[in-house]
Amino acid sequence: MLNNIIKMIPIYVMGRKYEVPKGLTIQKALEFSGYWLKRGCGCRGGVCGACVTVYRKRGDYKINVGLACQTVVEPEMDLVQLPYTSANKALYSIKNVPLINSNIIELYPELLRCMGCNACTKSCPMDLEVMNFVSAAIRGDFQEVVELSMECIMCGMCAARCPAELSPFNIALLIRRAYGKNVVPAAPHLTQRLSEITGGKYSDELEELKTTYTSELEKKYKELQATKGAAV
């Protein structure tokens, strides 16, 4: 890119026209245009949801969404950065939420207002099947909710676009938390290890290791590496 001839394309940032190099992400195109981002920029790697962007292309009726850090600019994009998305979030104590349908409905009664319009799915920049996990939540199929919503980055677009005013991402988060805490059985190997540590089983060994010579540690490491087994 440094020495090549750069082809410039027109974009619109909140209605104002800029010429930016082809191939940049929306985020870098904004920066190239002179915007010093404060809101609407986070991990720059597609996992935090901060930079969700709404855009249309001039001459096209369709509203698109994307992550500014992941979406490459196209000519005639008309861009809107969202500084913030507002969404309903129920307050609850995770200790007191057994995973049953009535609990979820009680905390999020608007869940039943879903009219199946699919606007949430169409607005998800992660291409998640949002409406399907909302339906699964209504049905009480919580495992399905966990699986379908696991890659949610909490950007809030689904809540912003929902005509029934649901916050699908917060509802799914509640269900995932309750599922992880209550449904999966406890691991005996972890319980065992915790009681060993509490009982002081490793204290002496660790105390001794703290003053062990490096050459001796290296020797032990070599032995451990020889017996390490499979990596997964």
Next chain:
Amino acid sequence: MAYPVEMQGSIKKVEASRSHRKEQTFPRLDTAEKTKLLEAYHPDFVASEKREIRVGANKGDWAPKELVEMLESPSRLVPDAVNLKKVDYKTDILIIGGGGAAVTAALTAQEQGAKVLIATKLRLGDSNTIMAEGGIGAATLPEDSPAIHYIDTMIGGRFKNIPELVETLVTDAPFVVEWLTNMGVNFDRHPDGTYFTHMPGGHSRRRSHSVKDLTGLEIMRVLCDEIRNQEINVLEFCPAVELILDDQGQCAGAVLLNFDTDQYIVVEAKATILATGGIGRLHPQGFPTSNHYGATADGLIMAYRAGIKLIYIDFIQYHPTGTAWPEQMLGLLISEALRAQGAQVVNVEGEMFVDRLETRDALSAAIIRECGKRDKGVLTPTGMTGVWLDTPLIDQIYGQGTFLRRFAGIHKRFGKDNIDPIKEPILVYPTQHYQNGGIQTDVNSETDIQNLYAVGEVQGGIHGHNRLGSNSLVDIFVFGRRAGRYSAQRVRETTIGKLSLEHIRAYDELLVKKQISTGKVSPLLLPDYRFEKALTSVQHIKDR
């Protein structure tokens, strides 16, 4: 296929050697070989990229020149512009930062009955934690033990780790897994509840607990939700710009900057917990970084001006497998879990040149040597070079569907650019990833300044000169919990004196007296990528 024609010849060679390579391992380096490799090729050993620090507690020490420039710049805060008599928030505990360490300290302190305020530069949760793909290192399996975890960590850190901190890390680690599970984190589990674990580079046992390749995202979603449930007060888009001391020299809070209104906010606190993260967005040596937008070493700068001595600050971790192609993903991390799961590292000819499970420092050095001196890197159309991470091996070894099940996030990200890592390798080059050193603390995360704590990446000493994979995603919780618990007890018997910013004045005056002038102010708060800086620079590779 999104790989340009000029790269496809090399992909053919990788494919041709794959079935033969699959059964092979590359000999591991012994300590002497590793030392030699690091000294010749690791960026930490490039003397011309460091500078002597001329002022402050580390005067005479050498550090990356990008950091030295910030340390030697006057404060962006003009003390006279702040009225310390008008305190905007009075709290028991001020937590600066919004990542895993910050929220953990907040939840723990609040549970102990302390009044907590979180101030963070971007949104709550915006941090390197949320980007962590791999997993949490904890010795929970029967064939593992905290003692083995200790040995691995010391070897990885080249024996420079502070032994007490490592002891604390490995002993508390399994409790962290329990705590997060009880919070509702959906770790990868077998049907009987057993945790799915993998073994990142340098570890001797499987001990990394993951949530697909979204471990940090899942944890941050859950913990931020809990912060809201507990109704903990959070000031977003309000970075701290300087610490406040009192007339006794104790830490007494901080001055924040409201990004939306450009106003200063004075916070008085009986304890201040720095959880500001790392240094990546200073771009040491011009490297790309895997860090989030706000990783500008603010905590190091603020603490240094208050008199804190930094430890191992000249040791930066370069993650061996940052994305080298496509261009728009440059520097983005490819989790070490892919290597744990069988992906080998090979050169332009399709040959292995290093064991895939070497520690990060050694593997990075080997890749830099391969692309530089040995000239066996793959050249991209934008002038970047890299080597292949042979991802198709994962399904070939562990069965069809493994990659998609374990690494859905990575698959999706590359899919957007029409690269299918199940069928095609990924091009990688080291990317700045982690600040190994930082602010030294005791086992309760307290620093040398009374009432000032440091947790997470800003803390130093746990990892020595080189951190092992999965050890940071556990240290933030281990020391976050400790800082929260301990500070909550301590604030009960703490009284704060008269608030002061005298240390800022004194530091600025010292710079003038020594005629040190950088033309900048610090902390940086946000990197400036405007105008032509938005076009990626890969100059450091060409210079090698």
